[in-house]
Amino acid sequence: MSREAVLTGEHFMTGDEAAAEGGLAAGCRFFGGYPITPATEVAERMAERLPEVGGIYIQMEDEMASMNALLGASWGGVKAMTSTSGPGFSLMMENFGLGIMTETPCVVVNVQRGGPSTGLPTLVGQQDMMQAKWGSHGDYGVIALAPNSPQEAFDFTIHAFNFSEQYRLPVFVMMDESVGHMTEKVVIPPADQIKLVSRPITKDKPGKYLPFKPDKNLIPPMIEFGEGYRIHVTGLTHDERGYPDVSPEAHRPLVRRLVEKIEKNADKIYMFDEHTLDDAEVVLISYGITSRIAQQVANECRAEGKKIGHLRLITCWPFPFAKVRELADRVKGFVVPEINMGQMSLEVERAAGRGVPTICVPNGGGEVHDPEEIHQAVREVTR
Amino acid sequence: MKLWRTPLDADKVRVPHGVVYIIIERCKGCSFCVEYCPRDVLRISKRFNKKGYHYPEVVAESLCVDCNLCEDICPEFAIYSNPTEESQTAKTKEAV
Amino acid sequence: MSTTVVNEKERVREALHHPKDTMLRDERLPHIWCPTCGIGTAVACFVEALRESGIPEEKVVVISGIGCTGRVAGYLRLDSYHTTHGRALPFATGLCLAKPELKVVVFSGDGDIVAIGGNHLINSARRNMNITVICVNNFIYGMTGGQLAPTTPPTAKTTTSPYGNTETPFNVPHLVASCGATYVARWTVLHIRRLKKAMTEALKKKGFSFIEVIAPCSTLYARKNRLGTGFDLMKFYHDNSEIRHGADTCDVQIGFQDKIIVGKFVDIEKPTFLERYKEIKVGGGK
16 A cells, blocks of 8 residues: 655654655655665665655665766756765765765765774764765865754754755765664654755746856756756866866856855754753763763753753754854863764864863764763863 | 769759858868768868868869768768758759 | 858858757867867767657757766757766666656766776666667777776777786677667767667667767877877778677677677667566555
């Protein structure tokens, strides 16, 4: 029996399954994927569900093919997504860059695992956070969201699609294996209550339309292939017509725009959770599964009378530099637990500046933090 | 073409004629058109274009039969033929 | 198309536009390919083939990869996409599935399609995606300066096989046919009428159609191996080709400056990936 695209109701499902359902609810009708633990379940769920909703699942021959298939489907006017983990994420990087350069909307879900290399296929890591920003060669802006529950996996995949359509770029959902394989309640709202954004389509006629001429928000209106516009899209540096133009005069404004497209619109993109920040003396900054442990630590510290705040990053990129800067002016220090050897903590450190210590609580991967490690770091700051 | 006698349908068969046009600045002097014209209508000119390439020139225009081989073989899209006016008129007459 | 006869010098009628210009981005001509390179002629054949096929131009999308042939997408006045190296076929896969009414053509070179894109080539053929592939084979990596390709014949000299190629090249039609393509043909670029006809057939063919176009690389392959000009090499390929329609693709391997078997090797009917996918009956399994 065929089910609807939006399975309104209460469910008990894993983060991976919820991400797939989030994609479907967002309108995704193409999934080009490759199996990789712990993201395989996203692909499996999509393989099962897409024929029910008139979409297509295709298992590509590798992750590079997957990424390109997404770009192709997107230029055919269809919302597309894929899922992968560390090793596949690395493979996708070149063509993620192509998606950035050709400003193609699509979503990549990275269910992070312990690395480097083959690492810990079945165990948690948060070690690709910097790679999400710097993974592809060249300069560009990115958007990456980090859910900490299956419910958020559902919700944030929809946000990711909306961002990708609005800002015309591939967007990352940086899950981690704990959230991906965790089974929890997921409430899916009715379809008419889900706010969806679609890519801006040009109003210009063929002949007048310039595929890469940005609007006032630095985003060019898009068109899909096969509508009579006869446009050329290339990964080479290009002018507003989309034709290759490798002069510095064409290249520098283009690169600047790709960076500023996100930077200058960042205020409309930032999403974070704030807990008891107003009088905080020490602020925990965390994301993903680690945020649950961090919140527990914050609660315990508050119960002891310590003035702890918790800033949970939902959008890890663009990084809320100004927010952290503003907090740095009034706190004693930051504690950044993450399941890596210190990645987002570098950004926090950069934003906080010299005067305010940033203590990273690293974790090589495989397990979530022991709350005591974070308590220890908090004590170090307040000493 | 040398014929040993006049063909019986000589009055009915119409040999088309063409006029050759050259887009001088696109030519890169590869000489495909010159070598493969079945009627040897072209030769490489002593003149050259802005990039220094010698482009073809027409040696025997009356021999061109508008076969379009030069048009289809040129890698630079720099040469083509059109039917002459009388050829075009004759063709139209036939069609009617 | 309008022609402007600018001036009529002795023996030359100069024009500014070509009959094929409606399908070319003529503002970007002259193109970057070398004098006597075969790619331009392959594109000329393609333009004619597309016209003859009757497929509406608005519904055609040309995708190419990186390399000399990869620049084709930029010169055709059709919806076109210039992907990263080797990834034209997966992009084409996503596109033809998202919008099946499009005619998706991959026009790329031997290094792009068979080397880095090799995995995508065999898998797209295996799936019988509804894509037409035109692979211009000049036996070398041209754009980067003349390196060895997996199609370079044995003993040939390239910049990365300066003492002669010690590898055996792919027999590309055999490779593609063995993976299940529905149409496989090979012509040299000088076989312009037959090549155009093959392209027309391939464009109208349902499923994965593949044409290998043997073209001369004048600046690099011809020079490094002292084979004359690009014109001499093109003539050699044509004069040493033997037409054998329906040949067993096992027998069409190309040696160095050797006979080239050309013709239409495979022309079969098979359901495409999408046709079979659409037959899925939901709710039958699990």
